[in-house]
Amino acid sequence: MTTEETKNENRKILNTDKVLWITYINIILYALSYQLQRPVEPYLIKSLIEKEELEGSLSSSSSSSSSSINQTYGNLQSFFSFCQFFGSPLVGILLDRIGIRKTSIIVYIASALSYSILASASDLSLLFVSKIPTIFQAAFLVAQATAATSTGDDASLRAAALGRMTTAYTIGATIGPALGGYLAGKGDFYIGAKFAVAGSILSAILSSLFLPDNNNVQREEEPPTATSSFLDDTRRSAEIALRPTIWPLLMVKVMGVIPLVLTQTLKFEPQQLGLVMSCGMFAVAAFGAFAMSPLAKTLGSFGMMNTGLIARSILGLIMAGMVTVYASLLESTTTTNDIEFILMQVIVVSILHALSQHVLATGLTTQTTGNVDKDEQGSLLGLEHSLFSLARIGGPAIATALLGFGGMLPVEMACGSLDILMTISLSITLPRSSKRKNT
Structure with a gap:
């Protein structure tokens, strides 16, 4: 291998490491942002139900009992999973069509939009509306794709990178609930969502600056072909x-x-x-x-x-x-x-x-x-x-x-x-x- 080839190989390794580390940081921010507001949602639901009862928009039969709160929370989580069920394949297709960088930006902007609606949700309807942008909230999917494409054909490197993605998520998921509960301790159930907006925007900026424009190097080198629908x-x-x-x-x-x-x-x-x-x-x-x-x-x-x-x-x-x-x-x-x-x-x-x-x-x-x-x-x-x-x-x-x-x-x-x-x-x-x- 010539000196120039060695330099190119080292440069490629450094760039791969940079892409993976930015992705690890993004996943920590993603998990942290998601978990900041998640443990507060049952209490937010309770407060919104009580508010709507006082305003007369809910009947007394739908009281803020634990069963009513649990049912609403369960419906909210099912709706979120429903959005993810249809959205995940769409994000996967976007990864193959427009690449990692642009898809990652879309994912984190969608997260920021979801948290923005949640941060201003004054009734239960808006709480459910806040889950609609989560159709594109698939940051861990994007991270897995980044790990898979950045490590090439080396299965052990790919497994290691995928394992560290879980480690990065665990770091954010461990800090998030405790921090979210602490921030909401004085009765502001929206403050976690507000911080989550900032975290998502930061991830979108990091993605635009450091992630590769395309997820397939070979595709960049080949002449353009007919675009599939x-x-x-x-x-x-x-x-x-x-x-x-x-x-x-x-x-x-x-x-x-x-x-x-x-x-x-x-x-x-x-x-x-x-x-x-x-x-x-x-x-x-x-x-x-x-x-x-x-x-x-x-x-x-x-x-x-x-x-x-x-x-x-x-x-x-x-x-x-x-x-x-x-x-x-x-x-x-x-x-x-x-x-x-x-x-x-x-x-x-x-x-x-x-x-x-x-x-x-x-x-x-x-x-x-x-x-x-x-x-x-x-x-x-x-x-x-x-x-x-x-x-x-x-x-x-x-x-x-x-x-x-x-x-x-x-x-x-x-x-x-x-x-x-x-x-x-x-x-x-x-x-x-x-x-x-x-x-």
Whole structure:
């Protein structure tokens, strides 16, 4: 390699590092902005319901009881997931059509618009309107596309970058709720949304200054070809989803129900549930930052998927057994030592469960993005995120029904059976060339 070629290679590496670090910063700001207002929303809903009751626009039958507030909050979250379900594929197509920089700017401007409407929401209608711009609020999707395209064909580098995206999100998601609660402590439920507007605008500026103009270097070097229509790109997204190297992987997108179970079955207090979830988040953040790359080099993305599926099914059944035993134990004893002992065991299993989910998710995204061309990665990731939103709409209802039918054991037996079936299915249906491509 000549001196000039070495300089060009070093320059390329430095530029990739800069793009990734700006993306990490943007994801921290995105998670921080989102979480600043999220824990305040139930209280904001309560205050708006009480206000509308006083003004006479709500009947006395729709009082500000906890059930009414919970129902409104649930409807709001379902509407948000509905917007994301349709919006994620659109953002994916935009990534492939106009590139990372412009799509990122659109995403963060949409976030700023959503938070601006929320910051001035004087009634419940405006609260729901504030979720409409979230159709394009897909910053993590854009970050994944940036990681996938910036790291080239190196699967271990791609897995490491994807893992660090989760670490960056966890940093913002850890700080955001506490800071949002503190800011709203004096009764101003809109202040978090106002700060979120500023954070989103800052991310839009960073995106315009530092992110690449196109997500596909090869496309920049090739002569221009006939431009496809948006409908053509939508059809191509459907075609991508049906490829034999893709559809088995998309089927593995399954939601967990650990927080619901810890709340309803073990009857944990909010601070105990928060401790369990925080420990899991910190473990995932540390694992993504330091252990994902060595694991990807050792197992490959296909091995990561199978390991995550098998580990998750085993740990889920262990958790179900713990719940069955400890739920009855907690009814007969309330000693501090017993509760602390149970809490520590649940924390350990929950951390391992969270890590297995993280390994599975990273392995899946590493595998899927490696199985398509670079100018198709945005559309693919849009499909993945759309499936996440679909699962958030229907998954909790199914899990709750199973939970009410027989407790956690039926839930984890169903999830574990699906995981084992998917492990077998991936080994049979996924072409051998695809398995080797990302190892």
